Amino acid sequence: xxxxxxxxxxxxxxxxxxxxxxxxxxxxxxxxxxxxxxxxxxxxxxxxxxxxxxxxxxxxxxxxxxxxxxxxxxxxxxxxxxxxxxxxxxxxxxxxxxxxxxxxxxxxxxxxxxxxxxxxxxxxxxxxxxxxxxxxxxxxxxxxxxxxxxxxxxxxxxxxxxxxxxxxxxxxxxxxxxxxxxxxxxxxxxxxxxxxxxxxxxxxxxxxxxxxxxxxxxxxxxxxxxxxxxxxxxxxxxxxxxxxxxxxxxxxxxxxxxxxxxxxxxxxxxxxxxxxxxxxxxxxxxxxxxxxxxxxxxxxxxxxxxxxxxxxxxxxxxxxxxxxxxxxxxxxxxxxxxxxxxxxxxxxxxxx
Amino acid sequence: xxxxxxxxxxxxxxxxxxxxxxxxxxxxxxxxxxxxxxxxxxxxxxxxxxxxxxxxxxxxxxxxxxxxxxxxxxxxxxxxxxxxxxxxxxxxxxxxxxxxxxxxxxxxxxxxxxxxxxxxxxxxxxxxxxxxxxxxxxxxxxxxxxxxxxxxxxxxxxxxxxxxxxxxxxxxxxxxxxxxxxxxxxxxxxxxxxxxxxxxxxxxxxxxxxxxxxxxxxxxxxxxxxxxxxxxxxxxxxxxxxxxxxxxxxxxxxxxxxxxxxxxxxxxxxxxxxxxxxxxxxxxxxxxxxxxxxxxxxxxxxxxxxxxxxxxxxxxxxxxxxxxxxxxxxxxxxxxxxxxxxxxxxxxxxxx
Ligand SMILES: CC(C)[C@H](C(=O)O)[C@@H](O)C(=O)O
Ligand SMILES: CC(C)[C@H](C(=O)O)[C@@H](O)C(=O)O
Numbered sequence: 001x002x003x004x005x006x007x008x009x010x011x012x013x014x015x016x017x018x019x020x021x022x023x024x025x026x027x028x029x030x031x032x033x034x035x036x037x038x039x040x041x042x043x044x045x046x047x048x049x050x051x052x053x054x055x056x057x058x059x060x061x062x063x064x065x066x067x068x069x070x071x072x073x074x075x076x077x078x079x080x081x082x083x084x085x086x087x088x089x090x091x092x093x094x095x096x097x098x099x100x101x102x103x104x105x106x107x108x109x110x111x112x113x114x115x116x117x118x119x120x121x122x123x124x125x126x127x128x129x130x131x132x133x134x135x136x137x138x139x140x141x142x143x144x145x146x147x148x149x150x151x152x153x154x155x156x157x158x159x160x161x162x163x164x165x166x167x168x169x170x171x172x173x174x175x176x177x178x179x180x181x182x183x184x185x186x187x188x189x190x191x192x193x194x195x196x197x198x199x200x201x202x203x204x205x206x207x208x209x210x211x212x213x214x215x216x217x218x219x220x221x222x223x224x225x226x227x228x229x230x231x232x233x234x235x236x237x238x239x240x241x242x243x244x245x246x247x248x249x250x251x252x253x254x255x256x257x258x259x260x261x262x263x264x265x266x267x268x269x270x271x272x273x274x275x276x277x278x279x280x281x282x283x284x285x286x287x288x289x290x291x292x293x294x295x296x297x298x299x300x301x302x303x304x305x306x307x308x309x310x311x312x313x314x315x316x317x318x319x320x321x322x323x324x325x326x327x328x329x330x331x332x333x334x335x336x337x338x339x340x341x342x343x344x345x346x347x348x349x350x351x352x
Numbered sequence: 353x354x355x356x357x358x359x360x361x362x363x364x365x366x367x368x369x370x371x372x373x374x375x376x377x378x379x380x381x382x383x384x385x386x387x388x389x390x391x392x393x394x395x396x397x398x399x400x401x402x403x404x405x406x407x408x409x410x411x412x413x414x415x416x417x418x419x420x421x422x423x424x425x426x427x428x429x430x431x432x433x434x435x436x437x438x439x440x441x442x443x444x445x446x447x448x449x450x451x452x453x454x455x456x457x458x459x460x461x462x463x464x465x466x467x468x469x470x471x472x473x474x475x476x477x478x479x480x481x482x483x484x485x486x487x488x489x490x491x492x493x494x495x496x497x498x499x500x501x502x503x504x505x506x507x508x509x510x511x512x513x514x515x516x517x518x519x520x521x522x523x524x525x526x527x528x529x530x531x532x533x534x535x536x537x538x539x540x541x542x543x544x545x546x547x548x549x550x551x552x553x554x555x556x557x558x559x560x561x562x563x564x565x566x567x568x569x570x571x572x573x574x575x576x577x578x579x580x581x582x583x584x585x586x587x588x589x590x591x592x593x594x595x596x597x598x599x600x601x602x603x604x605x606x607x608x609x610x611x612x613x614x615x616x617x618x619x620x621x622x623x624x625x626x627x628x629x630x631x632x633x634x635x636x637x638x639x640x641x642x643x644x645x646x647x648x649x650x651x652x653x654x655x656x657x658x659x660x661x662x663x664x665x666x667x668x669x670x671x672x673x674x675x676x677x678x679x680x681x682x683x684x685x686x687x688x689x690x691x692x693x694x695x696x697x698x699x700x701x702x703x704x
Contacts (some may be wrong), residue, residue: 079543090543120581125472141493141511146546150514157511159493162502189429189594190441194498198507210387221601228580228605229472242541246598249573253580 002035003306006066009060011089012279013289013341014072020226020291020345021070021298024318027352028302028311037182039066043096044074044089044279054092060099063270068305069100069273070298077281097137099180101267103165104172107137107248107276108262111255114323117330118256121228129255131234132176135244136161136169140195144239161195161240166202172266174210178233185216187223187239187247199240220247227251229309253278259290259331260319262297263341264304271305273297287340290329292319293347317350354387355658357419361397363441363695364631365641366424372643372697373422373650376670379704380654380663392417395448396426396441396631405445409681412451414623420657421452422650423626429633431677449489453619455517456524457487458656459600459628461583462612463607464695466675470608473580475624481607483586484528487596488513488521489617491704492547494593513547513592518554518593525590526562533586536567539599551592572599579603604628611683612671614649616656623657625649640691642681644671647700670703 007022009015022038029036041059044141048054054074074089096102110130111119119126144158170186177184186203190194200217202203207215218226220243227247228235231254239247252258258277265272275293283289296319303312322328327347339347361367372389381388393411400406406426415421426441448454462482463471471478473680497511522538529536537556540548552569559567570578572595578585579599583606589600604610610629617624627645635641646672655664674680678698682690691699 029384057658088543089542094544120473120477122474135702142544144508148546148550153515155513155545155546156496157545159509160510161507163505189597191440192446192494192499193509193692194511200498222599222603224598243598245541245573246576250576250580250602253577326497 001039001305003067004037004039004065005301007038007040007065008043008063008070008071009040009072010072010279011046012073012281014044014074014279014282015290016285016287016289016341017294018070018072020341020348021294023345023349024295024315024352025298027349028314031314032308032311035072036146040140041101043092045076045079048090049087050279053087055095055099058149063096063100066270068301069270069272070301071272071278072294073275073279076186090101094142097265100266100270100272101138102272103138104169104266105133105248106246106264106266107133107135107251109133109251110257112257112260112322112323115257115260116256117331119232119254120256123303125229126231126254126256129231131231132168132180132236133244133248133251134173134176134236134238135248136165137244139165140241147316151215159193159195159242161198163198163202164197164250166337167206170203170206170238171235174213177213178210182213183216183235184213185218185223185234185237186200187220187243188216189220189243190217191219195240201237223247224250229237229252239242242317248276249312260292260296262293264297264300266304271301273301287342288330288338289341290331291341291345292322295319295345298323314352315348318348321351322348355387355419355501355521356389356391356417357653358415358421358425359390359392360395360415361392361398361423362426362631363378363398363428364425364633364636366426367628368394368637368641368693369646370422370424370644372693372700373646374698375488375669375701376647376704377650378513379701383666383704384660384663393586395444397431399444400441401646403579405439405446406441407451413446413450415452417586418622420626420653422653423624424646425627425629425631427519427631444470446494450495452525452622452624453490454622454624455488455490455616456521457596457600458616458618459487459603459618461603461607462484462609464609464612464675466668467607467609467612471606472608473583473606478583478606478608481583483583483603484529484532484588485556485580485600485603486521486525486590487594488517489594489596491517492593493685511545511547511594513532513550515550515554518551522558522590522676523557523568525588526558526565529588530562531563534565534694535587536565537586537589538569539565539572539589539595540569541552541595542569547592555590575599579606586597600628612644612648614645614652616652618647618656623653625653639694640682640690640694642683643693643697644674648695666704668701670700673703674700
């Protein structure tokens, strides 16, 4: 098969980790007889510097025409403590999600047995954890009207959801639950928010279409607790944009494998794949960043966007082998030998 | 001194744990020569059953006239999965916070050395944790306009903050930081929300009035992570209502001492004290609920509302002694003897 893949390296360590994912994907393509054409495009602070905005139209055109998007990381510290900055890298991310219609962010949290001791949680709490969040990504308070009134003394952000938005996200959740343990948890704040009540009633009305799925409803504050206490009690969780932002990040650190967690953002036409870690500016250019999350995002891309599970499996096997043999960057080296970002990428490509 | 204390026992285990706090407070009053008049009033599901609403005017009058409010817990499962219920216990809580002007929720998370092994976190992660959240409690998305349009197909919740609301909460945060390690973390989502940008710029402008306080600004998703990774890296954190709801609950379970954590909600005129745990309906009437969080809330009341640190200390000492001698309810008994709620209360009162 032939694929056009938009390549958005972004900021910080983005370019370095993306390079490794490209190398590994190319090795997969060679092995399985596919042809990948990579279409690099600018995003993030890099795009602001080059053309004045973080998600230029040219980049959008590349993404919209591609079969999938592979994304590195964006964000730069020079924007972080400046609430008045007019253009920020994150705006590019939000604009991209909206314009590409990436409404479902898929964020798995699972454990690698060899990394369990990296978890801040006790082993018996984290063992066996294998959950997936589906976070709504193009609605809610992120995209509602926001602004100031009273000469800037009052600020507001509107959170808005329509039933259709909830349904399309929940549908993905039910479908995913059917392929796993048939347990679905809807996370909301229905005791306070009207949008949450819409979420809850919409999901409740869909239950009859998936009689095998056992659905539970939990408040976001309760989930924030239980994720730390008994993460392995969850399977598929669906939630709105802001709750998802907070909870998926919380979930990402419990396993000890954060540097390895991939993610997907899916729309009706196209999907984007990216590591969940950030742009890690301090590590930029040092050849120390762990490329595995980006490489595993490429695995998700083969599996989900191209429906090629064997190709994905080849990547996952190489990563598992690297972990077993200690071919890892310094974050996982544990006093042993630390390999560079590039060396880990080379090894993975050679072991496809 | 003479005190009138409004006593809102509420639902579930509320009445049982409140009884113990009353007993212990009375013992303190006897020992130190104070006179407490308790003013019981209805709230929560109990008030809905009795008079049709969760925070009746009569209850408000009792609270408004009191020197402090001691609160048990509210909430009843029969309201939880009914998004259409017209009257809910939680509405009483929100109405009470608003009408009493309780704008600052003070939520400490600290560790008891004897309970460290109850933490889901590894000992080296949790040791030494001693942080306090100040959660804004009468603004934000909880109290903005909310509703439906498009025949119920669209739901919305407005998040609104004024500079004055941020200032009064932040002022308490700076003041608290001055009495502790002079570190303050402002938690927001300023990369997305206009209300967060108002928070950040307001706190930044206040920094010059507290030159000794070192202020940091972190995004809510990053804090949700670091709370699990390095909770002992935090000291005082200030945040808006919804972020505070999620993060304080997350923080509450990391120490292993959740059943012991007290809280205060402070306004300009009056303050309310309550355990952070919920109404725990399954345990109602079984004499098994741990009363220590409520008893420690009474300690906070003496210290904070009445400015009587010695009296607070007497309660804390009794609790520490009970923990050391194993006079605990089943949640802490660890295979040893479990005492009843009432027996623990009696023991604490006798040991003041
Ligand atoms: C950078 C920021 C706007 C973004 C978000 O809040 O969605 C990030 O935290 C994420 O989760 O992808
Ligand atoms: C019951 C609910 C309305 C309340 C809140 O969200 O504020 C509770 O979770 C709390 O934190 O006191």
